[in-house]
Structure formats: C-alpha cells, structure tokens
C-alpha cells in the first residue's frame with residue numbers, strides 16, 4: 211500500500227497556499243511535514259484526509275484492495291481539535307469512535323493503558339487537562355485499526371513522558387506496516403522518517 215501525492219496544490223479562501231507537493235509513503239514509512247506558521251501544513255493534511263478539495267494535482271492510496279479502497283476509509287485523521295464531546299465520558303467518546311470507524315483493534319481499557327491513563331474512562335471528557343485530552347484523542351487511533359495516520363501537531367500539549375510514549379506508539383504502528391503523515395513544529399522521535407518542508411508564510 212502506498213499513499214501518493216503528485217503535484218498537489220491547495221488553496222484557502224480562493225488564495226493559493228502551496229503547489230507542486232509530491233511524495234510517496236509506503237508501508238512502514240513516515241513523512242514528517244515541517245514549515246513556518248501559515249505555510250499550509252494543516253491544509254495539506256486536510257486535503258489528504260478528503261476534508262478539503264485539492265486545487266491541483268492528485269492524492270491517492272494505491273494497493274489498499276477491497277478493505278481500504280480509498281484514503282478516507284483507510285485513515286485516522288487527528289487534527290488540532292480532539293473531536294470529543296465534553297459532556298460524554300471518556301469511555302463513551304471512545305466507544306462512539308470505535309463504532310464509527312469500525313475494525314475494532316484495542317479495547318477501550320487497553321487503549322487507555324497505552325496512553326498512560328488507566329481508570330479514567332468514567333470521567334466526563336470535559337474534566338480532563340489539556341494534555342490528558344490530547345492523550346484520549348491519541349487513544350482513538352488505537353481502538354480501531356486504520357493503516358494511515360494523518361496527524362496534525364499530534365504532540366501539542368503533551369509533556370515529555372507522553373511525547374515519548376506517543377513516539378513509541380507511532381513506531382509500533384510503522385513496524386506493523388502502517389503509514390504516517392505528520393505535521394509538526396516539535397521533534398516527533400520518528401528517526402528514519404522522510405521529511406517535507408513547506409514554503410514560506412504567504413503575504
């Protein structure tokens with residue numbers, strides 16, 4: 211399976227943000243996207259996830275077969291927002307996402323263990339700290355199996371220990387044959403990942 215971009219271009223509000231972005235990411239590979247504020251990292255990830263149309267070029271998943279016919283069905287998208295309901299418990303939120311995404315992988319309890327937050331499943335999500343909320347959003351990646359992880363500043367708000375824990379989860383996903391496309395301002399601990407530098411801030 212390969213995630214392939216060919217001369218991809220993106221725009222926001224009718225203004226071009228980036229153009230001529232090409233890459234190919236195979237199983238077990240990561241691509242780390244860096245660049246200044248406004249250079250289009252989030253726009254790129256949203257286009258790859260299918261949340262925004264590309265203004266030029268192509269993005270596709272090759273070799274996903276019947277199980278993963280397109281990027282939308284094959285990906286987990288972790289954006290800046292955590293996509294959780296504050297009034298629902300942590301368990302309820304993760305059950306919702308597991309039902310929604312299908313392909314159950316880890317149990318809710320196992321996923322909470324993996325992000326270092328056992329025994330908080332009963333709490334309303336809204337009670338959690340910023341870093342704990344991010345860790346629950348990361349647990350969402352584990353409760354359903356999706357081979358492609360699209361991660362937008364995944365470690366924002368995490369402490370050092372949680373950063374290390376998440377780096378280990380990403381490495382395990384790659385060792386499992388997964389694909390990771392991540393935008394970041396912080397080192398992610400993905401040694402050996404390919405790099406893509408987005409351009410300068412648009413005027």
Ligand SMILES: Nc1ncnc2c1ncn2[C@@H]1O[C@H](COP(=O)(O)OP(=O)(O)OP(=O)(O)O)[C@@H](O)[C@H]1O
Nearest residue numbers: 222223227245246247248249250251252253254412
């Ligand atoms: N909804 C929108 N309408 C118009 N312009 C937008 C919209 N969203 C983003 N932009 C513009 O698109 C450009 C790219 O934004 P984007 O969020 O992709 O950058 P980024 O590289 O992810 O930045 P950061 O490092 O700050 O997260 C910016 O100039 C931004 O102002």
